[in-house]
Amino acid sequence: MDNLRSLKARLNTKINAMLCSKNGSELGCLQESIAFSADLLGWLKMQSCYPQFYWRSRNPAQSDSEVIAALGEVRRFEDVRQANLFIQAQPFTLIGGLTFDGKGYFCLPRLLLQQHDNHLRLSLFWDNLQDWERERQALLQVLQGLESCAALSAPEYPIRPLAAKAEAQQWCSWVEKALQYIERGELNKVVLANQTAFVSSRPINPIDLLAESEKCNNGCYHFLFARSAHQAFLGSTPERLYLRRESHLYTEALAGTAAMSEDKEFNRQQGEWLLQDSKNDYENRLVVQDICDNLRPISRQIEVGEVSLKQLRRVQHLRRKISAELNPGYADEACLQAIHPTAAIAGLPRRKALDFLAATETFERGWYAGTLGFMNKSGAEFCVTIRSALIEGNKIAVFAGAGIVSGSEPEQEWREIERKASGLLSLLQKRGEQSCQ
Ligand SMILES: C=C(O[C@@H]1C=C(C(=O)O)C=C[C@H]1O)C(=O)O
Ligand SMILES: [Mg+2]
Known part of the structure; x- marks a missing residue:
């Protein structure tokens, strides 16, 4: 160096x-x-x-x-409005984002x-x-440490489960409850998540884990936010909240999930099934509707692309790209407040879904399903912080959720969140030169 x-x-x-x-x-x-x-x-x-x-x-x-x-x-801004005023006035980039609950943290x-x-x-x-x-x-x-660079080591952390916030049976009962709300017409969709904690015999290095994830979890944003040496939130997410270039806005509806494995033929079949499955298509269309409805008051020329597959290591998703032109005077404050939390990670109608989640889930989402990125006067990009984990010393808590809609089957949704969580969890055991599977 x-x-x-x-x-x-x-x-x-x-x-x-x-x-x-x-x-x-x-x-x-x-x-x-x-x-x-x-x-x-x-x-x-x-x-x-x-x-x-x-x-x-x-x-x-x-x-x-x-x-x-x-x-x-x-400088620190907890109010997105102040953060937005700052970048309008100064030629600098702020980093940070919003927790799931919309609490802001931006800093210079x-x-x-x-x-x-x-x-x-x-x-x-x-x-x-x-x-x-x-x-x-x-x-x-x-x-002081500007020229220093450490070697990254393959993570080798024999972990044992501490506790899941909800075991399969309890989590499935949350899904059943959601389905009743949906049947009664009180909700169209709600994205139920779970938090599962593990403990390792030695402290887990968040950077080594993220480096391994960068190697294996292709096609993702990779992020880490550590407020102190004792706690790090990190992950590798496929989902963009939005990219802004001046007044051009690029976002997407990423929802609807099938499995991925090492077998190409299996992946192709799963992809084909996913593209024509009506429950998954509906899950995705609700996100399109939610994002477009929320963009309409602040933008014009909203365009929705064709459906396509976003294939990852353990799962594949349906994706529809969405673009829009922001109306004059609107920038990141408006975008963040309009779009987050989308129906991909909260639900629809948004307020009712948030109330349902607050009354049902037994853990704090914190930065899970929040957003992290950067913004300056000319542009911004934020990802949705799913496929993520919170590391504190020897402990790791992994988060994963699934969109519940009419037609959801509890056991299938449970398998879906287990597969999503395995994107990070599978990397904790030494694989070294082995392939990323
Ligand atoms: C909520 C998560 O993922 C979301 C839910 C999906 C689904 O239910 O099909 C797909 C992608 C994401 O929008 C998560 O990974 O935690
Ligand atoms: Mg799903």
Whole structure:
């Protein structure tokens, strides 16, 4: 990491030579770009500043793919409105998102690394309203490990189940209850989830697990958010909440699920079945309806694409892409509030589904089925944080849910959430050079 070593030396010199710039602006920023391809997960593993944030966009092959790693926090916004006002006024990127319940966490980090192809862009931020000596120390500290990069090791964590929040039987009774609400016409869809906890004989390294997931769970966004060294939320999700480029908005309805295995012929048959199965199609169409209805007040030219398959390692989904043109004056505050939580992870009608979930599920969703990403004045991208887990020391709690609609069968939905959870859980046992299955 020679490039990073010389970059660090350069930045240290600049910071030490700098006086607090009382030029009227509240925030200070130093930016550098170098031609360098960094392993940002290996880098993150060596860092000791918190909070830590990592986010990789879903299509690494595309030229506009983005990998972000960030450390520390110079400004924090819990109100999405304030966060949105900030990016309208400042040429900076905020990272963060909303929990399932819509609690906001956005921050301007102390150090932001953005990798585009072979270009690494580094941004350092400080607050001119703070004591400069304190800010200077914080800047030097966040740069301390800049050139460090750890090897990522294959996760090897023999785990044993601690407890599922609901065992199969109880969870199936939640589904039965949902079906009664649906039959009575009180709900069209509700997405019931479960949380299952496991314990390992040693602390689980969230970064090693995420690195393994990046290798195996292709076609996904990969994310990690750790507010402290004791807790990390991470996952690999196939689902986009939205991508915004100026006023162009790209979102999708991802719902309806079939199995995937190592057998190509089995996968093809399952895919064909999924494409013509009316219950799964209905599950997906309700999400289309929900997203379009919620976009209508803030946008025009809403277009819904043809149905297609999104194939992953353990499951495959129906997907319909949706695009729209935001009306003047609307940006990320409006998009986040309009779209999240979609009927792919909450239900329809939204309010009734949320009440049903609050009264039924016996665990806190927290960041599960929330959204994480980044936003600045010209664009934003957020993923839906499903296929995710919360790691605290030796413990890992894995989340998975399934959309319940008329025609759902409890045992089948249970198998669906077990398959979804296995996308991460199957990676905890040493596989090393073995294939990703
Ligand atoms: C809720 C989850 O996934 C959602 C539910 C799906 C379904 O029920 O078919 C499919 C994709 C996601 O919209 C999850 O993975 O936890
Ligand atoms: Mg389903």
